[in-house]
Amino acid sequence: MAGDFSMIGSVILGLLLAGYLGQQYLPPPKPRVIGLDLGTTFCSVGAFQPGTGDVEVIPDEKGRKSIPSVVSFTDTGIYSGHEGQELQDINPQNTIYDAKRFIGKVFDQKTLDQESARYPFKVTFNNGSAEFLVSTNSTFTVTPEFIGSRLLLKMRKMAEKHLGVPIEKAVISVPAEFDERQRNYTIRAANQAGLEILRVINEPTAAAMAYGLHKVDVFNVLVVDLGGGTLDVSLLNKQGGMFLTRAMAGNNKLGGxxxxxxxxxxxxxxxxxxxxxxxxxxxxxxxxxxxxxxxxxxxxxxxxxxxxxxxxxxxxxxxxxxxxxxxxxxxxxxxxxxxxxxDLFQKILAPIETVLVEGRLDKAEIDEIVLVGGSTRIPRIRQIISQYFGKEPNTSVDPDLAVVTGVALQAGIMGGSWPLQVSAIEIPNRSLRKTNFS
Missing domain, CATH: 3.90.640.10 (ATPase, substrate binding domain, subdomain 4)
Incomplete structure (x- = not known):
């Protein structure tokens, strides 16, 4: 019996030694699950690197770490990202942007007309859903999820070229206020791009993970996400590694x-x-x-x-x-x-005050203020927020890349990558509604 235990011990020791030597001297495996931030105005893709534990935000061929959420249709093809944006002013009626505002959303004709009035391209009503009218060699309509799929396909190809492996699985982020239908249509867009979505994570939770807040002792976290086209403010309540969204507010017509x-x-x-x-x-x-x-x-x-x-x-x-x-x-x-x-900068405070009222918190009870989105780089905006709370917001992470960094961390967790990370668990709060300002 003693000999059997000795043999088992030797086998275990051998396996541990082999694992250690493999980690030290063999190249780490390539990431097989990517993290996707399908933003309203910009998109990014990232990967958790096994072995080092670092998150890499994957650049395009020119080294840019995000691509515009723009798709342009011409007589010769479909152009996504920077190529689509280059055509925006000379091909405005066939260049679609802000598609995320429409994906999976149910409209009536009047609401859709109001929402689409500010765009140079034509938005049509189809049985409660929005579609975009395109006229090139022929006239046809495309859905918001098709626009999303073209952007996701471009990012998938960026990842495959950079990592040197085929990519078929991903984790994707969505706004916290997205309902089940909007989340499903986002997944559908990814499926059209040839991707299986392993998990959908809320953008504020992803941002909090990027800042490492899932591993530290904080309780009330305020996430201010000011991007190119929208302002979203979320109040997260954290206990252990679990996040609960207590309140949301924002302005879907305010941004960079x-x-x-x-x-x-x-x-x-x-x-x-x-x-x-x-x-x-x-x-x-x-x-x-x-x-x-x-x-x-x-x-x-x-x-x-x-x-x-x-x-x-x-x-x-x-x-x-x-x-x-x-x-x-x-x-x-x-x-x-x-x-x-x-006047626009001052509008940022209205949703902040609203989430505090709805979350029944005083501003002094906020443990951490997290800034997300490129527009939070503007010094005056940071000053307004810090003056309101009487303390500096956390700026340790690139605000443009906070969400994609958190999503890539979650992708590493879902892919079982080493070194293992502490996962964040979201507690669903289906009764929560977002307060919108305009």
Whole structure:
């Protein structure tokens, strides 16, 4: 009997030693499950690296770690991400964005008309669902989940090229307020892209995981998610590794696009004042919009930036209408940007106050404030939030990549990757409703 135990002990010791040596000297296995953040304005894909325990946000061929949630249809093909965005100003009626706002949602005709009025492309009503009308070589409709599938397919191909292995499984994030139908339609979009979804995780929970809050002793977590097109505020209650969403509020018509638009309108008016005509050609509008967007990003880290944009203006001279080649130059300051958007920035506090009231908490009871979304980089926005709470929000994670980082962690857990992570468990709260401002 003693000999049997000795043999068993030797076998176990041998297996442990083999495992240790394998970890030290053999290359770790490739990730087989990816994490997907299908955002309203930008998307990202990440993978948990077995062995190191690091999350890698996978870049595209130009090293960019997110792609615009834009799909453009032309006579020659379908273009997703950055390629689709490049066509947005010259092919506006066939370039679809913000599809996430429509996926799986049930509309009546009047509500859909109101929701779609601000888009240059045509949104049609089909038995309670929204579809997008496209006219290229022929006229046809596409569903929001088809748009999502094209973006997910692009990210799947990015992951396969980067990792060097076929990818068939994923974890995906959705807004906390998504109902069962919206979640199922998001899964359907992934299925159309050839992906099996192992788990759907709420975006605020994913962000909290990215900040490591599933492993530390915090109780009340406020997640402020301000992206390109929407503001979402969630109050999470955490006990152990379990998250409960206590309250949600937001503004689905407030985001970085609105801040950029204010700056674009200012720049367009300055062009008119200097040259007597605003930019009207699609190419000029596109060029000026891109320059303004780049300036907005730089103003988050610099006090001022110089705008220099070549334009072809339609002016009126002695001989009638004519084209004039000009170079528009303007100095933009952070102070100007903040003044142009002062009223919009203040709107951020309304949903924060609402979730505190609905969660029956005082702002002093918030243990951690988590910032998510690229627009939370704006210094004035961070200042408004910190002044309201009397303490600094947590900025230790790239806000653009917080959600995809948390989803990739969950993907590693679902894939059984080593080293094992502590999983976050979401407690479903089906009766919760999101309060929306506009």
């Amino acid at each position: 696009q609105d801040f950029s638009q204010r700056l674009f309108q200012y720049a367009s008016e300055r062009v008119r004042q200097q040259y007597g005509a605003p930019p009207t050609l699609k190419e000029d509008v596109h060029r000026l919009r891109q320059a303004v967007e780049a300036a907005k990003l730089r103003l988050t880290v610099e006090p001022s930036v110089s705008l220099k944009v070549p334009l072809c203006l339609q002016t009126t001279g002695d001989e009638g209408p004519q084209e004039e080649q000009v170079t528009f130059q303007e100095e933009l300051t952070r102070e100007l940007f903040e003044d142009l958007n002062a």
